[in-house]
Amino acid sequence: MNYFNNDIRELFINHYVIYVYLSCLGTLQVVSAISNLRGIMLLSNRKINVVLGCFFIVAGFIFFFVSPLFLSSQWVGSEVQKATLQNFASLRNVNDIDGGLHGTAQFLLFFLCCILSFLTSITLSAILMITDKNLSKFEKNDKKYKGIFRMKRKNYFSSLRINIKNRNFDEH
Amino acid sequence: MNIDEKITIFINNLNGRNIFLDSFFQIFASDYLIPVICALSIFSLWFLALDSKRLLNNQKVVFYSISSILTTNILVWIINILISRNRPFISNPEEINLMFYAPTDPSFPANPVAIAFAVAASIILANKYLGYSVLLISIIFAFSRIYVGVFYFVDVLVAAVLGLIVALLVRKIFRTKIMNNLVMKQIKILRLFSLA
Numbered sequence: 001m002n003y004f005n006n007d008i009r010e011l012f013i014n015h016y017v018i019y020v021y022l023s024c025l026g027t028l029q030v031v032s033a034i035s036n037l038r039g040i041m042l043l044s045n046r047k048i049n050v051v052l053g054c055f056f057i058v059a060g061f062i063f064f065f066v067s068p069l070f071l072s073s074q075w076v077g078s079e080v081q082k083a084t085l086q087n088f089a090s091l092r093n094v095n096d097i098d099g100g101l102h103g104t105a106q107f108l109l110f111f112l113c114c115i116l117s118f119l120t121s122i123t124l125s126a127i128l129m130i131t132d133k134n135l136s137k138f139e140k141n142d143k144k145y146k147g148i149f150r151m152k153r154k155n156y157f158s159s160l161r162i163n164i165k166n167r168n169f170d171e172h
Numbered sequence: 173m174n175i176d177e178k179i180t181i182f183i184n185n186l187n188g189r190n191i192f193l194d195s196f197f198q199i200f201a202s203d204y205l206i207p208v209i210c211a212l213s214i215f216s217l218w219f220l221a222l223d224s225k226r227l228l229n230n231q232k233v234v235f236y237s238i239s240s241i242l243t244t245n246i247l248v249w250i251i252n253i254l255i256s257r258n259r260p261f262i263s264n265p266e267e268i269n270l271m272f273y274a275p276t277d278p279s280f281p282a283n284p285v286a287i288a289f290a291v292a293a294s295i296i297l298a299n300k301y302l303g304y305s306v307l308l309i310s311i312i313f314a315f316s317r318i319y320v321g322v323f324y325f326v327d328v329l330v331a332a333v334l335g336l337i338v339a340l341l342v343r344k345i346f347r348t349k350i351m352n353n354l355v356m357k358q359i360k361i362l363r364l365f366s367l368a
């Protein structure tokens with residue numbers, strides 16, 4: 001491995017993290033909207049939330065596979081002007097010994113991005129639920145949900161507080 | 173030349189005729205597309221909470237899938253030590269047109285294909301629609317790996333069978349009382365944190 005490969009790997013990791021983070025965030029939004037978990041949803045409207053989720057997923061994929069074409073980097077240099085569809089398709093086919101990512105690194109970064117996307121979702125959703133008057137009322141009058149299902153009516157932090165207070169983790 | 177090489181060369185020689193097909197399979201064969209889709213499918217199952225029974229089943233399948241991936245990786249690693257088969261572009265440089273980076277690890281069996289099939293087989297148990305979708309893209313992934321010239325047909329076929337068998341075995345092991353209790357304990361701990 002030389003310095004050139006390390007430079008590529010660093011850039012590769014940055015792009016991969018953005019790609020996976022957006023994809024995880026998008027997936028989380030789509031799934032939370034399907035499951036009606038309002039404590040994770042970024043928007044109160046389920047249909048718009050699904051569209052937003054799909055947008056994040058597509059944006060992540062496009063960003064990762066297209067971005068090298070727009071970079072005046074060692075990958076493409078001045079050749080960017082002459083880039084073809086073939087270049088676009090093959091730019092991300094980089095071996096892990098030549099600057100790509102090894103399977104273990106991919107797994108660890110993916111896991112990190114899952115956690116980050118979840119934290120982003122629950123935090124923004126909690127802010128939305130607290131500031132939205134309709135959703136705040138909605139939060140108070142529900143006791144039948146437990147575990148993750150509490151997020152159908154409450155934000156994650158309220159749900160966590162109640163779960164720990166009751167230590168009720170046997171049944172939904 | 174054996175039949176495996178003939179099939180591999182036939183599939184590989186389909187490339188170079190259509191730029192859109194070539195580009196499609198180059199992207200599909202990427203290390204960063206199908207593995208990410210498989211991982212996203214597992215991630216989505218964890219939060220797919222339509223009712224409590226299905227949620228519990230989905231979350232158990234997440235454990236099966238992760239265990240299947242680990243087991244498949246270990247098995248492929250052992251087989252790679254025992255059988256060191258060269259890549260098709262090394263053994264048949266005249267006939268194979270490489271459209272991918274040149275991997276340095278052994279060809280048999282195809283590790284990423286085995287993992288994709290193991291994930292697909294695990295997910296089918298919880299969600300047929302999602303599982304069959306992952307299975308379909310795994311088949312295209314397997315084909316694309318031969319198309320770009322990095323695996324033989326048999327590498328991919330054996331990997332697919334290996335992935336499916338591992339997923340079924342892991343499921344069977346996880347259905348034993350000890351393993352089921354172990355998974356349930358972890359789910360209950362996560363439930364305390366509103367994560368399950």
